Amino acid sequence: GAVVSQHPSWVICKSGTSVKIECRSLDFQATTMFWYRQFPKQSLMLMATSNEGSKATYEQGVEKDKFLINHASLTLSTLTVTSAHPEDSSFYICSARFPGQGPETQYFGPGTRLLVL
Amino acid sequence: AQSVTQLDSQVPVFEEAPVELRCNYSSSVSVYLFWYVQYPNQGLQLLLKYLSGSTLVKGINGFEAEFNKSQTSFHLRKPSVHISDTAEYFCAVSGYSSASKIIFGSGTRLSIRP
Numbered sequence: 499g500a501v502v503s504q505h506p507s508w509v510i511c512k513s514g515t516s517v518k519i520e521c522r523s524l525d526f527q528a529t530t531m532f533w534y535r536q537f538p539k540q541s542l543m544l545m546a547t548s549n550e551g552s553k554a555t556y557e558q559g560v561e562k563d564k565f566l567i568n569h570a571s572l573t574l575s576t577l578t579v580t581s582a583h584p585e586d587s588s589f590y591i592c593s594a595r596f597p598g599q600g601p602e603t604q605y606f607g608p609g610t611r612l613l614v615l
Numbered sequence: 616a617q618s619v620t621q622l623d624s625q626v627p628v629f630e631e632a633p634v635e636l637r638c639n640y641s642s643s644v645s646v647y648l649f650w651y652v653q654y655p656n657q658g659l660q661l662l663l664k665y666l667s668g669s670t671l672v673k674g675i676n677g678f679e680a681e682f683n684k685s686q687t688s689f690h691l692r693k694p695s696v697h698i699s700d701t702a703e704y705f706c707a708v709s710g711y712s713s714a715s716k717i718i719f720g721s722g723t724r725l726s727i728r729p
Binding site: 504530532540541542543544547591593595598599600601602604606607608609611 | 647649651656657658659660661664666705709710711712713715716717718719720721722
C-alpha cells in the first residue's frame with residue numbers, strides 16, 4: 499500500500515520553543531493531507547485539513563496561530579507547533595489521500611511524539 | 616455529520632479465545648466504515664474497511680467485521696486471538712465524498728491473557 503512518513507518520530511523540546519513536524523507521501527502525490535492529535539489513552543482528534551497550495555482548514559477549537567500548517571508541495575505538509583507548552587505534548591499523526599479521492603484511499607503516517615518540558 | 620461509538624473501552628480475553636469488539640455509528644448518509652489497530656507507541660494500521668457490497672469484510676491478521684445497516688453496527692471479530700493482538704483498536708466512519716473526514720471512535724484496548 500501507499501506509504502506516508504513523518505519526521506521526526508519523536509522530539510523533546512523546551513517550553514517556549516517551536517517544533518516542526520514533516521509529513522511526506524512517499525509514492526503518491528497527495529493534494530490533501532490531514533493532521534490529527536492523540537493524547538495518551540485517547541482517540542485521534544482531527545486538527546486540520548491541509549490542501550496543497552491553499553490555506554489549511556482548522557477544526558473548531560484548534561488555534562491556527564499556534565499550529566501552523568504548510569502544504570507547499572504535493573508530497574509534503576508540515577505542522578509547526580509554535581511556542582510549545584507542556585500541554586501541547588501529544589502524539590501527532592498525519593494522513594494523506596490520493597488526489598481527488600475520498601476517505602477510502604487515506605493513509606496514515608507512523609506518528610510523531612512530542613514532549614514539551 | 617457522522618459519529619461512532621465504541622461500547623467497550625477495554626476487553627480482556629484469554630489467548631486462543633474468540634473476541635468481538637463492538638462499534639456503532641450514526642449518520643444521515645451512506646458511510647464507509649473502518650477498523651484500525653494501533654500497537655503501543657506506533658501509528659495506525661488499517662485492519663479492514665467496508666465500502667460497499669458484501670457486508671462481511673475480511674481483513675488482515677485473521678480479523679473480520681460485519682456491516683449491519685439496520686443496527687448501524689460494524690463489529691470486529693476474530694475467532695482465536697494471540698498475544699500479539701494486544702493493541703488499541705479504533706472504529707472509524709466517513710462519508711463518501713472527497714470532502715468527507717474520517718471520524719474515530721474512542722478506541723477499545725484489547726488485552727490478551729496467556
